[in-house]
Amino acid sequence: MNPTPNLTPDLTLSELEAEATRKKAAFGGDAHIVCDNLVRIYKTEGVEVVALQGLDLVVDKGELIAVVGASGSGKSTLLNILSGLDVPTAGLARVAGMDLLSMTAKDRLRYRRSVVGFIWQQTARNLLPYLNARENVELPMKLAGRARGQRASELLDMLGVGDCAGRRIPEMSGGEQQRVAIAVALANEPQLILADEPTGELDSETSGQVFDALRTANRELGVTVVIVTHDPLVSEQVDRTVGIRDGRTSSETLRREGAEGEIVAEEYAVLDRVGRLQLPRDFMNALNMERRVRLELESDHIGVWPAREEPSDEQ
Numbered sequence: 126m127n128p129t130p131n132l133t134p135d136l137t138l139s140e141l142e143a144e145a146t147r148k149k150a151a152f153g154g155d156a157h158i159v160c161d162n163l164v165r166i167y168k169t170e171g172v173e174v175v176a177l178q179g180l181d182l183v184v185d186k187g188e189l190i191a192v193v194g195a196s197g198s199g200k201s202t203l204l205n206i207l208s209g210l211d212v213p214t215a216g217l218a219r220v221a222g223m224d225l226l227s228m229t230a231k232d233r234l235r236y237r238r239s240v241v242g243f244i245w246q247q248t249a250r251n252l253l254p255y256l257n258a259r260e261n262v263e264l265p266m267k268l269a270g271r272a273r274g275q276r277a278s279e280l281l282d283m284l285g286v287g288d289c290a291g292r293r294i295p296e297m298s299g300g301e302q303q304r305v306a307i308a309v310a311l312a313n314e315p316q317l318i319l320a321d322e323p324t325g326e327l328d329s330e331t332s333g334q335v336f337d338a339l340r341t342a343n344r345e346l347g348v349t350v351v352i353v354t355h356d357p358l359v360s361e362q363v364d365r366t367v368g369i370r371d372g373r374t375s376s377e378t379l380r381r382e383g384a385e386g387e388i389v390a391e392e393y394a395v396l397d398r399v400g401r402l403q404l405p406r407d408f409m410n411a412l413n414m415e416r417r418v419r420l421e422l423e424s425d426h427i428g429v430w431p432a433r434e435e436p437s438d439e440q
């Protein structure tokens with residue numbers, strides 16, 4: 126009888142590594158996106174910038190979420206890692222069961238071509254100006270050697286830009302261009318769409334149309350959608366908004382329909398596995414909380430109090 130692998134004393138190094146990876150993967154279970162203690166350090170001219178410092182994120186298949194945060198908080202760094210363009214310094218990043226740290230170059234190319242689709246803020250980065258909308262959508266299918274058929278027209282129709290099929294990119298409005306960009310991103314049936322400030326260059330009405338198109342893609346095709354944005358209007362239209370601060374997930378706002386059909390939004394602080402949470406800076410400032418706080422366990426909550434003043438002479 127074969128010995129049980131994890132009891133045998135003479136495991137090879139690669140078996141031990143595989144074992145360690147299996148244990149780590151327990152966080153987030155088989156969620157569609159799992160970032161566990163993700164770290165990204167940039168080194169430029171001897172200076173280190175810690176862009177992500179132990180970020181945790183779990184996104185289920187078919188979710189549509191917004192990622193918000195101040196400039197420099199690490200949103201684009203996260204998106205670049207999830208898109209397979211950048212590799213984290215440490216931690217775990219898994220999308221659709223694929224490990225983004227240990228992926229081979231060949232798998233990375235396949236991942237970028239057919240597992241994930243992206244939409245950037247600048248339309249010039251999404252579309253080729255000398256092709257018309259249909260040709261732009263067909264291009265990724267051609268590169269992947271896929272049959273084209275009616276898919277390009279169907280996607281353009283679904284996103285409300287069917288009438289733009291024969292037009293070149295400069296002959297369309299900014300909102301139409303971004304909706305065509307969504308069709309391009311969907312061309313190879315990706316499981317995940319990543320959008321970096323997709324409405325950043327648009328007015329609020331046009332932004333609404335682009336956002337509706339992302340929602341349609343999410344609902345009709347079941348594709349998971351992650352949108353990085355500064356736009357508070359966008360984050361009001363998703364079920365879950367994840368806030369990033371200083372390279373870590375710090376808050377989550379969940380939206381649900383109330384009993385009267387009204388939208389109820391509740392903001393939560395994110396608690397990590399060892400019990401750390403970030404208090405909102407304005408709460409800390411309001412009560413002059415610095416360095417240390419007092420905690421008190423009550424029957425149904427934990428109280429957080431400013432540290433006591435130095436003991437007075439009275440006692």
Ligand SMILES: Nc1ncnc2c1ncn2[C@@H]1O[C@H](COP(=O)(O)OP(=O)(O)OP(=O)(O)O)[C@@H](O)[C@H]1O
Nearest residue numbers: 167169174176194195196197198199200201202203
């Ligand atoms: N290639 C790089 N080299 C060095 N530092 C970088 C690099 N890219 C990002 N950074 C730094 O990492 C931190 C996070 O940057 P990131 O672009 O992810 O933030 P962001 O939240 O997307 O900001 P914004 O909303 O302004 O786009 C910042 O301090 C930034 O200066």
